[in-house]
Amino acid sequence: MNPVPVRERAPLFVQLHQDDHAGVRAELASGLQADIAFTHPKYLYDVLGSRLFEAITELPEYYPTRTEASIFASHAPAMAALIPQGMTLVDLGAGNCEKAARLFDVLRPARYVAVDISVTFLQDALQCLQRQHPLMDMVGVGMDFSAGLTLPPAAGDGQRLLFYPGSSIGNFTPAEALVFLRQAREAAPGGGLLIGVDLVKPVSVLEPAYDDALGVTAAFNRNMLLHINRLLGSDFDVSQWQHRALYNAGEARIEMHLDAVQDVTVRWPGAQRDFKQGESIHTENSCKYTPAQFEHLLREAGFSRIAQWRDPQDWFAVFLARG
Known part of the structure; x- marks a missing residue:
């Protein structure tokens, strides 16, 4: 008697995020015209920026990815x-x-929901993953969850474990992180949150992780200017800007900046900004926590059952927060 073949499922794709070109241009222009110019770190991640970040994770100076992997x-x-x-x-x-x-083999989820700003980026990966796990429901959701974490009905209404690895929570200020963590608790009633958090450590370890000897992080940061040119119609010349990363001990965060190497005027449709030599654009924060500080943040967000695991050097932590 021939065995009944397994019916392979196909991932479901839901695109919630819609490009708002006018909104993007307004956001970028507002940041560039602020007293201290800044941009949102999401603009670091065009196609080339995403590839450069993958390269960064392979660098010897960049400890977070491999340290978190060792904890798991x-x-x-x-x-x-x-x-x-x-x-x-x-x-x-x-x-x-x-x-x-x-983590599939050890966590054994019944459904996997992959959330990113665009399902286009997810499609190939999710289709390949579905072939490896033909019995698991898989859903790709295109949404910008930094603007609000309301999951669509396609994500299912059963118990949810939200997974947020890689210390991306550090891109939020602590106040913004608290808002996000409260939304995460509401999005996973009866479930939980599994999250990677980068810990406070010596400056001699922190700063090289964001300013590597090969200059890959510098290229990643400066590439954002080319991305902004495409989005805003600006005329940034990357040769006029240099990467700088520093640890701000008072705020317990790494800051990435782009500094003008000379006086420069940047123009875009309807406006311009004059930058003096040494004036900067603040492009990213990466906040660091002590284990006690982050546990306190989780409790403020309404989580009551919290477990944590750290590497032997106490460089990184993974928290499981429930209830």
């Missing part, structure tokens, strides 16, 4: 013991889905 490798069974099997795993900022996929 050592402690995933302990995490799984606290997480009910058969829940929906919601991967926030899924990218190529690799981090979540490594």
Whole structure:
């Protein structure tokens, strides 16, 4: 008797995020015209920027990716013991889905929901993943969750475990992080949040991770100017700007800036900005926490059952927050 073949499922794709070109131009222009010019870090990630960031994660100076991976490798069974099997795993900022996929065998989710700003980027990865796990429901959701974490009906209404690895929570200020964590708790009633958090550590470790010897992070930061040129119609010349990363101890955060190497005028339709030599554009923050500080933030957000795992050097932590 021939075995009944397994019916392969196909991922469902839902695009909630719609390009708002006028809104993007207004946001960029407002940031560039602020007293201290700034941009949102999401503009670092065009196609080339995303590839450069993947290269950054391979650099010897960039500890977060490999340190977080070592925590999951050592402690995933302990995490799984606290997480009910058969829940929906919601991967926030899924990218190529690799981090979540490594946990499938131990967490055994019934459904996987990959969330990123565009499902176009997710489609190939999710279709490949579906072939490897033909019995699992898979959904790709295109949404900008930094603007609000309201998941669509396609994400299912069962128990959810939100997965937010990579210390991306550090791109929010602590006040913004608290808002996000409260939204995460509301989006996962009866479930939880599994989140990677970069910890406070010596400046001698922190600053090289954001200013590597090969200059890959510098290229990543300066590439954003080319992305802004396309979005805003501006005339940034990358040769007139240099990358700078520093640890702001008072705010417990790494800051990335682009400094004008000479007096320069940047123009875009309807406006311009004069930058003096040395004047900067603030492009990214990466906030660092002590374990106690982040646990306090989780409790402020309404989580009551909190577990954490750290690497032997106490450079990075993974928190599981529930209830």
